Amino acid sequence: MILCRVVGNAIATVKHPDFERFAVMVCQPVDPAGRPIGLSFLSVDSVQAGVGDLVLCAREGNTARQILVGGRESPHHSVILAVVDEVRFGDSVLAGPGT
Amino acid sequence: MQLAKVIGTVVADRKDPSLEGIRLLVIQPHDHEGRPDGPPVIATDPLQAGPGDTVEWVTGREAAMGLPRTFAPVDVCVVAIVDHAWGDTRRYA
Numbered sequence: 359m360i361l362c363r364v365v366g367n368a369i370a371t372v373k374h375p376d377f378e379r380f381a382v383m384v385c386q387p388v389d390p391a392g393r394p395i396g397l398s399f400l401s402v403d404s405v406q407a408g409v410g411d412l413v414l415c416a417r418e419g420n421t422a423r424q425i426l427v428g429g430r431e432s433p434h435h436s437v438i439l440a441v442v443d444e445v446r447f448g449d450s451v452l453a454g455p456g457t
Numbered sequence: 458m459q460l461a462k463v464i465g466t467v468v469a470d471r472k473d474p475s476l477e478g479i480r481l482l483v484i485q486p487h488d489h490e491g492r493p494d495g496p497p498v499i500a501t502d503p504l505q506a507g508p509g510d511t512v513e514w515v516t517g518r519e520a521a522m523g524l525p526r527t528f529a530p531v532d533v534c535v536v537a538i539v540d541h542a543w544g545d546t547r548r549y550a
Contacts, residue, residue, distance in 0.1 A: 366489055366544025368460065368513060372504050373537035374523050382458070382513065382537070384489045384544035394546055397488040400458040400513055410549045419519040433523035433536050435515040436458040 360415045361445065363388050364407050364438070368400055376432040383407060383438060385415050390447035401436040402426060412452065414440040459494065460542055461486045463510045467499055475529035482506060482535065484514060489544030500533040513537040 366384035370377070381403040387395045392412075401415045404425050415438050416422065422434035445452040465483035469476075480502040486494040503524055506512050512535045514520075520534035521527050 363549050365546050365549040366542065368537075368539050368542035370513060370537035370539045372506075373513075374504070377537055384542065386544070386546050386549070397492060397494050398490075398544055398546070399488075400460060402458070419515075419517055422519075431522045431527050433515050433519045433534060434458075435517060435519045 359439070360385075360387050360417060361390065361442065362386055362401075362413050362415045362438075363392070363394075364409050364411045364413055365398065366409060374433055376427060376434065377402070380404075380426065383409075385413065385438065388412075390445050390452060391450055392452045399436060401438045402434055403438045405438055405441050407438050407441050412442040412445070413438045414442060458513055458515050458536070459486050460489065460539065461500075461512055461514050463506050463508050463512060464497060465508060473530055475524075475526045476501070476531070479503065479524060479529075480505070484512060484533075484535070486514075489542055490546070498533050500535050501529075501531050502535045504535055504538055506535055506538050511539040511542065513539060
């Protein structure tokens, strides 16, 4: 699982049918202090995450399929599976939206 | 799952039967600000994307699941043609 900040989203009209009812968010991996690490990627949202939220992402197909479509065959590879309220790391506390 | 720009097409006459009728594209992976992420890759395309389009793509076993025949020797597949993607790392991360 990867700690990420949702920094945007992607809108598509033409898409695989299994993506019809899901939002796709742009996720930026961050370290426990909230600093960006590396490049962003896309994740399908399963928890009504919004732009600015701190989230947990799983970049693994079986996890995504189980959460999104009950485990049947689908081309999902990445899913947002939690909105993080708080990360405590040493003395620092990283909070969710608005920080 | 990631963003990519379609930069070309691939034609292959002799291929595995499960790839018959499946288009092949050259795509350049990038992030939401257009920064390239690694070298271009060849992707299967069941959606009729074309050069210049921005697409979403998946890799791994899930790639074949985007095709009509889900047991195919494929590891990259386009799953959506993106109309609009945006992100603001400086403001939100």
